[in-house]
Amino acid sequence: MPLRDSILSALHSIPDPEMPISIVDLGLLHDIQLDPAPTSSTLANGSSHINSDSAHVTITLLPTFIGCPALDMIAGDVRAKISALPGVSSVTVNWLNTPAWSVDRITAAGRASLKTHGVTVPAHGSHLHVAGHDAPQTVTLKTSALPCPYCGSKSTHLESAFGPTRCRTIYYCSACKNSFEHMKSI
Amino acid sequence: MNTTAPQLQNALVQLLFALADDKLLLGHRNSDWTGLGPILEEDIAFSHLAQDEIAHAQAIYEFIASMTAGNADDLAFNRTPAQFRSAHIVEVPDEFDWATAMARKFFCDHFDLLRLNRLAKSSNPDLAALASRIASEETLHVEHVDQWIVRLGRSTPEARKRLQRALDALAPLAVALWEPVENEQQLVTANLYPQSTDLSFESWAAKLQHVMKTANLKLTLPPRASALKSKAGRAGVHTSHLAPLLNEMCEVRRADPGAKW
DSSP: OOHHHHHHHHHHTOBOSSSSSBTTTTTOEEEEEEEEOOOGGGOTTOOOOOOTTOEEEEEEEOOSSTTOTTHHHHHHHHHHHHHTSTTEEEEEEEEOOSSOOOGGGSOHHHHHHHHHTTEEOOOTTOOOOOSOOOSOOOOSOOOOOOOOTTTOOOOEEEEESOOSSTTEEEEEETTTOOEEEEEOOO | OTTSOHHHHHHHHHHHHHHHHHHHHHHHHHHTTTTTOSSHHHHHHHHHHHHHHHHHHHHHHHHHHHHHTOOHHHHHHSOOGGGOOOOGGGTSOOTTOHHHHHHHHHHHHHHHHHHHHHHTTOSSHHHHHHHHHHHHHHHHHHHHHHHHHHHHHTSOHHHHHHHHHHHHHHHHHHHGGGOOOTTHHHHHHTTSSOOOGGGSHHHHHHHHHHHHHHHTOOOOOOOTHHHHSSOOGGGTOOOTTHHHHHHHHTHHHHHSTTOOO
């Protein structure tokens, strides 16, 4: 398997610490860069064996929220997993603010998996318009009925604008009496 | 930033300190409420938002550090009160009065979003990108506090009375958020901090009044000129509350300088 593919496959196996999907399906992966590894004298593990195929890997990720407390943990997971791959000599993980992450980056597979865990995701293209900020600020809760991920009923309402993490809200379904989570449009 | 004149660069640093210092102190003050929010959901929400403020401050300190070859932690924790550019409104304690906490957040969040939207149009592309990224999160802060203002304004006479009292008390300090940093006009002229009618004092006041109307509350803001009369937070002249606040905030770091976590 080409190195890039095995890296991508390894990244697919890393779950987000706070969401039940992989960091790739969550849309955090921005770029994978492969560079020739440093010379043998600078190998971190002190190995004298020079592997001409070994690479320095730079993984660039996008944070969901700038202040997400899971960022260090995710970066640590990525470093551990990728540096263990054959052909990898060292790993750098970068966080990038531009382009901004949005829920639009969550993959179809990610959306399907989240739904089975009771987390729904706003439709594509519904992220907040921010740059203009010209209209008067709305002061009503956006409680347009979301279909319940468990029973499909639209008898749902916003219970709390903040869920267990800052990127999620909590909804309640009056039909099947389950609460579920909905990701914010950011 | 290498191509920017030193005086302009210094003015930009002061402007970014004003933004980051406001956010750091507001985040610190609001984090005092963790465990004391009026209901569980709000306790979590308010704690999240306080954490956001501190994260935003950190990102801006890191940007300043990249401009000045400094260190973000040192910028946050190793400056004297006179080196802070925070406005007085984030320095005063809220005495654990929810109405005061909400009124302060109302003024500050609307002002932060406006500042960020101006910086999002900055001629410095890296700064514009960072500001735009933070603004998308700040929008959630504004929505959150607007909902609380309306909720309290339409609530019991006691809630209305307390919120009105807090709004009246804080209105002069809210206008003082607009005290410019030194040479701020040069930043406007250089398009580093662009000005526009939709991002002006009047548009900020109009947004506040729109929420006031929805909440059936009255807000009388002093004229903007009153904020420019005497030097205050943006010039490093602070309330007596700042020094003790910084002492508390920096206590652990100062107890063991350079400790690794």
